Amino acid sequence: MRNSAANPARPARWTVRRRPGRSAHHGLLEVDGRVFACVLGRAGIAATKREGDGATPRGDHAVLAGWGRRDRLPIAPPFATLRPITAADGWCDDPRHPAYNRPVRLPFRASHEVMHRDDRLYDIVLILDWNCRRRARSRGSAIFAHVAPPAMGPTAGCIGAEPAVMAFLLRRLRRHTVARVLA
Numbered sequence: 001m002r003n004s005a006a007n008p009a010r011p012a013r014w015t016v017r018r019r020p021g022r023s024a025h026h027g028l029l030e031v032d033g034r035v036f037a038c039v040l041g042r043a044g045i046a047a048t049k050r051e052g053d054g055a056t057p058r059g060d061h062a063v064l065a066g067w068g069r070r071d072r073l074p075i076a077p078p079f080a081t082l083r084p085i086t087a088a089d090g091w092c093d094d095p096r097h098p099a100y101n102r103p104v105r106l107p108f109r110a111s112h113e114v115m116h117r118d119d120r121l122y123d124i125v126l127i128l129d130w131n132c133r134r135r136a137r138s139r140g141s142a143i144f145a146h147v148a149p150p151a152m153g154p155t156a157g158c159i160g161a162e163p164a165v166m167a168f169l170l171r172r173l174r175r176h177t178v179a180r181v182l183a
Helices: 163-171
Strands: 013-018 026-031 036-038 060-067 089-093 103-105 112-114 124-128 144-147 160-161 178-181
Touching: 026 160, 026 163, 036 163, 124 163, 144 163, 160 163
Parallel strands: 013 178, 144 160
Antiparallel strands: 013 026, 026 036, 036 160, 060 124, 060 178, 089 103, 089 112, 124 144
């Protein structure tokens, strides 16, 4: 991740919380004093995350990497810093497989997510450190910040935001950016 001109010594922190008075999957995302609508997993925010439960995990999640669809995004900052997503990219979500919660090359026999999607959700993907650096079986996989589903519907456990908000986040990424998800 590149350094922001705002204050490169201070790590960026995003704060994510449930939006009061709305369903469990509606959230608020605060970055640099600005607040945006976002969406969460269909089960809302949970302290205990399990594979397939539809919850967005509570806690501090470092942004590990960024991926993007170069065929749909301009190849200019901030998009030039994203790793290109190709038709051969997947993400293993099978807790029994050694590649669990890791990127994989397709075709892949075990259960996986396809990263090169037609629905535009993964046009911009920021990999969050949930169960990545220290993996445990069945604690959840593929927890990303990505483009929100149509009509701001729920995700499967990720943080989703409008494309313009995702571009805003990319411009503010710094080396130690953390997404803090609060209950």
